[in-house]
Amino acid sequence: MSPRDAKPRLDLSGRVEMTHGAGGRAMAQLIEAIFKPALANDFLAQGNDQAVMPLPGPGRLAMSTDGYVVSPLFFPGGDIGSLAIHGTINDVALSGAVPLYLSVSVIIEEGFPLADLARIADSMGAASRAAGVPVVTGDTKVVERGKADGVFISTAGLGLVPPGLDLSGDRARPGDRVILSGSIGDHGIAILSSRENLEFETAILSDSAALHGLIAAMVAAAGPHLKLMRDPTRGGLAATLNEIANQSGVGIVIEEAAIPVKPQVAAACELLGIDPLTVANEGKLIAVVDPAGAEALLAAMRAHPLGREAALIGTIGEDDQHFVQMRTAFGGGRIVDWLAGEQLPRIC
Amino acid sequence: MSPRDAKPRLDLSGRVEMTHGAGGRAMAQLIEAIFKPALANDFLAQGNDQAVMPLPGPGRLAMSTDGYVVSPLFFPGGDIGSLAIHGTINDVALSGAVPLYLSVSVIIEEGFPLADLARIADSMGAASRAAGVPVVTGDTKVVERGKADGVFISTAGLGLVPPGLDLSGDRARPGDRVILSGSIGDHGIAILSSRENLEFETAILSDSAALHGLIAAMVAAAGPHLKLMRDPTRGGLAATLNEIANQSGVGIVIEEAAIPVKPQVAAACELLGIDPLTVANEGKLIAVVDPAGAEALLAAMRAHPLGREAALIGTIGEDDQHFVQMRTAFGGGRIVDWLAGEQLPRIC
Incomplete structure (x- = not known):
């Protein structure tokens, strides 16, 4: 030189x-x-x-x-x-x-x-x-x-x-299962608490992570049964499920009790008046899988460090209105809609 | 729906x-x-x-x-x-x-x-x-x-x-020819005149263009002889030639008289005290080609609408200091250096 x-x-x-x-x-x-x-x-x-x-x-x-x-x-x-x-x-x-x-x-x-x-x-x-x-x-x-x-x-x-794999947001069909890889709300609440200088008793960390290892395990375990995968980032789980419902022309029913939310995230959401379903995640995914593949998929996810809390959270149904509905922990039900306004600008 | x-x-x-x-x-x-x-x-x-x-x-x-x-x-x-x-x-x-x-x-x-x-x-x-x-x-x-x-x-x-093609900035060798596809300075002067509300007698337009058609013709005509191609954007022809000289570990000698500059661009540069060699282009390229391929390459470029003014502007030489030198139109010579400061911020 x-x-x-x-x-x-x-x-x-x-x-x-x-x-x-x-x-x-x-x-x-x-x-x-x-x-x-x-x-x-x-x-x-x-x-x-x-x-x-x-x-x-x-x-x-x-x-x-x-x-x-x-x-x-x-x-x-x-x-x-x-x-x-x-x-x-x-x-x-x-x-x-x-x-x-x-x-x-x-x-x-x-x-x-x-x-x-x-x-x-x-x-x-x-x-x-x-x-x-x-x-x-x-x-x-x-x-x-x-x-x-x-x-x-x-x-x-x-x-x-890989050859033979064809995932897309329009492939959900009535009867398919909806599986979530882990707890929701961590990223959004971590950003919000950092931005507003909020201090919680337990530190809430972003879940930011690369999911390709988990996904490779999922494809290996249930490839032909997988219909689609999405990550619930901006707009949270609510937006992602509504996107899928619209794109596939189906309804979705989820169970509140089945959705993992960390206690400190749930507490922060309650304090702030925020619905965890609308909070961004950066290390979680949802998968839609036909019923025959659901069990093998869940087992493979739970065996991976980033899918330990994977849960079956709902089922695809028929619905001309493409609604996403949630059965609440108290036995009631509600519509899960897209967030109307801007909850957390510049979350990602 | x-x-x-x-x-x-x-x-x-x-x-x-x-x-x-x-x-x-x-x-x-x-x-x-x-x-x-x-x-x-x-x-x-x-x-x-x-x-x-x-x-x-x-x-x-x-x-x-x-x-x-x-x-x-x-x-x-x-x-x-x-x-x-x-x-x-x-x-x-x-x-x-x-x-x-x-x-x-x-x-x-x-x-x-x-x-x-x-x-x-x-x-x-x-x-x-x-x-x-x-x-x-x-x-x-x-x-x-x-x-x-x-x-x-x-x-x-x-x-x-395509198979068989291997272009890279470190492949210039002494004796190789340097070819420029057309006139320099148009983009930078168009941006500058628009930003400063300068009005010239003849409108100066950016040369912004997609060059892949021209490049395909060049590869077809002289593929195995081509060593590298670069577009002289930020920093202009001066920066691009210095990059090549450094990357290939060679010197470059160019001829001022051979470098096409539109009269209105030359006039604007003179008025503004700017060296056209340092002005950004967005629809021009330079190619380094071994001497055996230079003529076919030039002919192919001149047959393409975006290469009509293509010109042989210089030659690669040996130089341990990796200098870019220009023989001026008046018979003198000077070193063509990188631009020291920031001439035209946000040019692209």
Whole structure:
């Protein structure tokens, strides 16, 4: 390496400046000092404007993208970096795909502390390595102070759907079972308590997690019986079930008593007047499965660390109005509707 | 469709509200009314959190992503929507890949006019259809007023590199030729004049364009001779040539007289005290090719509408310092360095 190429170490006590997004030496330095070491892998190391990877197969390609604008950037149980990796891995994997590659686009506000940016990049790298899904290519942009809010991240993901698997939101049929992988409300309440400086007796952590390992176990145990999988993020379980009901043209009946909610989350929801069914999750999924596969699926889920509390929570029915209904713990019933307004902005 | 599912038409005289990002009915309505019709294709119509597509082949996968924060959002010759489609198609195609699929993540500021959002979505759709590369999946987020600047877009793209083709920034060797596809500086000067309300006698339009058709013709004409392709965006031709020199460990000598610059762009640059070599382009590329392929490559480029002004502008040489040097029109010489500071923030 010649003296001209030598990159001085970036002083992490500094802040992001507009030149860090200008396509010149400062940008190269930011990427060399912060993103390349955090995300290091052979594809990213190609150093071109795109990464080139071997073609996987056989199967079909699954592609997904999500933007992350969560506030605050660091929250109990995670941060925007790990969330951006987990969320897109999950969206790819919910098709039954094995997630293979990720891309990352980072938009940074001028003046953002370089140390915080490094912390976010390190968190992305750790989440990516733990999941075994590399970030193969990326981009950074900088906008003026007051034109963004710290950092926004958009990730895209690519995966391979194994031959013979065909999951889709329109495949739920009357008689199918609805299975939830674990307790709901953790992520939303963690964000809310962190944002409002609420203190609960027991810390509530985000459930942010990569679900592709759990999903692989589910596909292995009940592949041909699986109809669809979804993760109840923005809008919570209520929105996800209504989406499925509309997309498949069916009704859904769920049992309140069967839905796991952690006691401290239930208490926080009651205190805040929030319905846990509408609170975002970032490490949970629901699966719709035909009855013949339900038992094997539940057993496989409960054998996985991220599905230990998996529960059969309801059944698909016929309903021209595509209602989602809940039988309450007290024997009554109610309609579970989409949330009308905005409960928790910038939850993910 | 049941009455409950019927989506009222979105009133496009309105503005984006926080509920449009909340994962509920308002968000579904925004997507149904604005993005789905604008981007319509069979993959997007799957309506799941990911799109599933047939596996292409044979060859290798190319994946790229870019964030777009250009200001203003609408400029002479394009807007952030078409730019976000063209830019990512180009980054994928510059590997020699045939671009196949795109994803789009849109971050919107509360209060942004719905009509402008529709205009941007329509522009994305038109650019995507014209290029024959569908947007197969997407995501929208809304942040509070003052926490973004209208609209930011991150696109990711996927393509297939044909067997036998292996382009990379580290493959330039002494003796190779450097070819530029057309005039430089148009995009940057169009943005700058639009931002500063400068009026020139002749309108200067952005060169924003999808280059994959030109690239396919280049691969067909000179595939085995091609070493690498790059698009001189942020930082301009100066940054791109320095990147190549560093990555390949070579020197580059270019001829000022051979570099096409439109008279009105040259005049604007002179007036503004800007070096056109450092100004961003969005529809140009440079190729490094071994001498045996240079003539066929130039001929193929000049036969394509986007390469009519293609020119041989320089030669790769040996240089331990990895300098880029230019022989000026007056017979002198100078070093072409990276831009030191920030000339044109938010150019793309």
